[in-house]
Amino acid sequence: MQAWRVHENGEPGTAMRLEEVDRPVPGDGQVLLRVRAANINFPDALLCRGEYQVRPPLPFTPGVEICGETEDGRRVIANPALPYGGFAEYAVADAAALLAAPDVLDDAEAAALHIGYQTGWFGLHRRARLRAGETLLVHAAAGGVGSAAVQLGKAAGARVIGVVGGPEKAAVARELGCDLVVDRHGGDVVGAVKEATGGRGADVVYDPVGGEAFTRSAKCVAFEGRIVVVGFASGTIPAPALNHALVKNYSILGLHWGLYNAKDPAAVAACHAELTRLAAEGAVRPLISERVPLKDAADAVQRVADGRSTGRVAVVPEGASR
Template sequence: MRAWQVRELGEPAEVMRLAEDVARPEPGPGQLLVRVRAAAVNFPDALMVRGQYQVRPPLPFTPGVELCGEVADGPRRGERLIGNPVLPHGAFAEYALLDAATAFPAPPALDDAEAAALHIGYQTAWFALHRRAGLRAGETLLVHAAAGGVGSAAVQLGRAAGARVIAVVGGADKARTAAALGADLVVDRRARDFVAAVKEATDGRGADVVFDPVGGDAYTGSTKCIAFEGRIVVVGFAAGQVPTPALNHALVKNYTILGLHWGLYNTHDPLAVRAAHHELTGLAEQGAVRPLVSERVSLAAAADAVRRVAGGLSTGRIAVLAD
């Protein structure tokens, strides 16, 4: 089969190579061989290729951590599933493996590219907003990187929960994207100070919940516009800067800092992950959420897609389609 291979760590455009004669992975106990129909590109793909992700598969490996695929053989042949492939056999290939226990039915309301993009980003946003922050209807939700993959999911899920959503983006194109997603207020951080905008929009009260996959200045600014008893959910550090929280500031302003590593729930509470998938499938059927797939590219373009996602040069999600 054709599959992208990483034989040394480095920048995606430099070390990812498309091989034409890779052996199909052999499923072990409890695993399913799937024909990849679509793979969604994620920021962690670039981190893994660089050797900077918490999961470090042995070399050589095929990157790609999220897919929609069709079971290739066995009693479940033909089922359309979504999930995280079993590394080192990642999603940027014609075939991959899924653990049967953690693979979910692809929502019928979504096509292959949309279904592939529903899993990590929407699960992350769901757990961040509901499990960790306890977002309530009527509250104000501040979403950073709101036109990106996980940020766009948070905007849609915030709206579905009845929250008022303030979206922060970088650039006019991304501002239009966030507005189309349903954000109540969009702030282009390149043109306006988001801290002042949040305070103005909330009559000085601040945001009740902050969804932060960026870190750096986004986190620091969020501490300046968080409401009394507000909750900041730290989801990632796309800016490349890990903040050092001033805990005395959290004390005197009475806000909570919450961490979210969604992947841990697959080990510690897999039933919660399955329940979240059920909720997300229902929201997709209702039309309340639909992954924003901005581009659909061929398998040959996967390395460039990873490069652009890593550089913040995309909106929504890029899906790699099997040729």
Template sequence: MKAWQVTELGEPRDVLRFNDIADPVAGPGQVLVRVLATPANFPDVLLCRGQYQVKPPLPFTPGVELCGEVVAVGDGAGFAIGDRVVGTTNLPGGAFAELAVLDADSAFPAPDSLDDAEAAALVIGYQTSWFALHRRTQLRPGETLLVHAAAGGVGSSAVQLGKAAGARVIGVVGGPEKAQYCRRLGADLVIDRHTEDFVPIVKEFTGGRGADVVYDPVGGDAYAKSTKCIAFEGRILVIGFAGGTIPQPALNHALIKNYSIIGLHWGLYKQYNQQAIADCHAELSRLAAAGEVRPLISERLSLGDIPDGLGRLGDGDTVGRLVFHPPL
């Protein structure tokens, strides 16, 4: 089969090579799928750079999630050939290839209400946001949710899930194109950080109270400024550090203002509570069937576009979700 491989670490455009490699084989409890769609995710960029917490041996194929058609089934896998599934891959054999292997407990039926690209994008981003908003904190109807990088992969899912939960959602983005995309997601208020300071706008929008929940996949200044507009008994969700700077929280400030700092590492649930992931997928499928959430795909590209697509994602030049489809 054909697969994109990282043979040395660096920027995606420089290090990805499209190689002929042996077809993978499904072992016990696994399924082999023909890749139908695979999104670009920031962890894929970090994997290419060698900056992700998981560091697979070289060479490896990135691509952390997919929608695929089952073409072979290992013993005890519980799926049938022809099933359309979504799930997360096992590095070093990622989804940026024609075929991929999934552990059966990391694969789920693809929602019938979504096409291949939409279904592929329902996994990591929406799971992350659902766990953040409903398990790590309990977002309540009528509360105000402030989402940073609201036009990005995880941020866009937080906007939709926040609206589905009955919250008022403020999206912070960078640039007019991303602002327009965020409005299409359903945000009640969109702030362009390139031209506006979100702190006073959030305070004005909330009548001086501030945001009840802050969803922060950026870190750096986004986190620091969020502490200036967090509400009494507010919750700041630490999702990641796409901005490149890990904040050093002033715990005395959290004490004085009476807010919580809550971390989320979604991947740990695969180790500690796989059932919670299955339950989350069932709820996301229900919300998708009801039309309350639907991944908004901004670009549908071919497998041949992966190096440039990942490169643009790493540069911060993409809007919304990029999804790659075979063939080239």
């Protein structure tokens, strides 16, 4: 089979090599999956660089989120068990963690309903307790993680302000349903949020960016607001001034969705049931901006790593997707 593998850590565009390899052999409690679509996530770039919290042995195949097909023909969503990731024709995954792919979504959409939407749901509902009528500020609103949060925020009845970088991404954020879009390239994010909320600020901030985005968030979060820290796509991990959180009465909430798989897998399954319901009702639908063949995966991962994509980019092996 064909599989992209990383032999030495580096940028995805150069570190990933397309090779002919044997199909992986599932271990105890694992299943072999034919990859129907593999969604590209920012952690795939971090894996290539050797900067992710999980460091599989070299060589490994990146690709942490797929829609696959079991040997008995079931269409499922899975997080492949590294080092046998999803940018390949076949992957392996833990049998107990497989989730049914929603019938209303195609393979690329189903693959993208998992990590980003689970992260968004847990961040907004379990951690921040978002309520209908509140104002939600989403950074990188046109990206894969941000677009999921926008849709989930609207589904929850929140007013959503999206922050983006550039006019193309602003157009995407508007199409996703943002009530207000602020272009951070020349726009005053803090001023726009305060003006839109009558000076109150955002009740919940969803931040997968870190760096300057977090600094802006702290300046425009509301009294008793909640900042959900999802990741650091900017490459800069902020060092929050806790005295500021104290005097302004806001909360900083961390969200590492992967821990729920180990600590509370039943909550992951319940969340998937809720996401499946929302998808069936048309309240959420992953934004797939591009579907690329397996041979173009390395370039696609690099574009996601460089912030040159909108929504989700899916890798679809030839003849795999319905």
